[in-house]
Amino acid sequence: MEIPEWQVHEYNSTTFLLRQSGCTDFEKPFIYLFFGKDKALLMDTGSRHGNLVPTLQRTVRMWLQRNSRTSIPLIVVHSHPHEDHVAGDAEVQAIHDPAMPITFIPAELEATKRFYGVARWPTDVGHVDLGGRVIDMIPIPGHSDLSVALYDRNTALLLAGDSLYPGRLYVADFPAFQASTERLIQFTQGKPISNILGNHIEQSSTPFVDYPVGTIYQPNEHELALSRGALLELEEALLSMHGTPRRMALRDFSVWPVGASFMSPNENAQFEKHRQEQIDTMWDHTPH
Ligand SMILES: [Zn+2]
Ligand SMILES: [Zn+2]
Numbered sequence: 682m683e684i685p686e687w688q689v690h691e692y693n694s695t696t697f698l699l700r701q702s703g704c705t706d707f708e709k710p711f712i713y714l715f716f717g718k719d720k721a722l723l724m725d726t727g728s729r730h731g732n733l734v735p736t737l738q739r740t741v742r743m744w745l746q747r748n749s750r751t752s753i754p755l756i757v758v759h760s761h762p763h764e765d766h767v768a769g770d771a772e773v774q775a776i777h778d779p780a781m782p783i784t785f786i787p788a789e790l791e792a793t794k795r796f797y798g799v800a801r802w803p804t805d806v807g808h809v810d811l812g813g814r815v816i817d818m819i820p821i822p823g824h825s826d827l828s829v830a831l832y833d834r835n836t837a838l839l840l841a842g843d844s845l846y847p848g849r850l851y852v853a854d855f856p857a858f859q860a861s862t863e864r865l866i867q868f869t870q871g872k873p874i875s876n877i878l879g880n881h882i883e884q885s886s887t888p889f890v891d892y893p894v895g896t897i898y899q900p901n902e903h904e905l906a907l908s909r910g911a912l913l914e915l916e917e918a919l920l921s922m923h924g925t926p927r928r929m930a931l932r933d934f935s936v937w938p939v940g941a942s943f944m945s946p947n948e949n950a951q952f953e954k955h956r957q958e959q960i961d962t963m964w965d966h967t968p969h
Contacts, residue, residue: 687736696836697740703897705730708765710880716744717811721755726769733769741781755781760842761828762788819868823858837875846879847903849937855926859919866912876906888932895956
């Protein structure tokens with residue numbers, strides 16, 4: 682049986698969700714490809730061993746063919762600089778395909794500010810116009826210093842990166858994360874939000890239950906999409922901690938402060954054991 686390296690989901694004719702297979706890396710991140718009239722935008726390049734380029738080229742070529750075009754400039758941006766979202770950067774930068782000339786925006790502060798036209802980080806909202814399709818960029822540091830959210834005015838999709846998704850929300854800088862959550866709520870006020878889409882799924886379809894860290898095979902995972910209500914629930918959870926970060930499980934996601942207590946030695950050992958077991962049985966899911 683052949684399992685594709687990337688799953689391509691056509692959300693609509695100009696919006697594609699790509700997901701890396703768990704068999705290449707347990708992080709199995711989602712990345713996003715938006716087409717406007719003049720340009721296309723790719724958010725993130727995948728995790729380790731992703732080999733994104735063939736799937737990316739195939740998807741862009743299919744879109745070009747359908748739209749009777751020969752080329753479209755592709756801008757590559759990032760949700761944040763963590764390895765599981767930038768691991769494919771070098772391979773994407775090495776593409777020299779006349780059908781998709783690439784503008785690469787590194788996951789760095791100055792480049793990000795310049796590209797979206799942001800003067801004051803993190804309080805300004807930036808924009809990029811793909812041609813009949815404006816994408817807003819909201820800086821949301823907290824999970825990482827350089828986390829951003831993207832809002833597509835055409836589909837009302839809000840891409841929240843690693844800051845809100847059905848799984849463990851690792852919080853590196855608690856005050857920044859809380860302030861970013863408040864700004865993101867403010868930004869969404871009065872706007873339609875069709876779905877909040879993040880970078881991972883670690884939650885199972887059973888309320889409050891997540892898969893162990895490092896899980897490859899998730900037959901009963903939570904759906905990717907969250908509503909704006911999740912953002913309000915996150916706000917409430919953070920407020921309830923009164924400035925003292927702690928782990929908290931909610932129905933559709935959990936809050937995981939990163940610090941000394943990020944993973945105990947025992948949890949780390951469990952993670953390694955679980956990871957090895959899965960690798961050993963990767964192709965065999967018959968009950969033992
Ligand atoms: Zn991350
Ligand atoms: Zn991630």
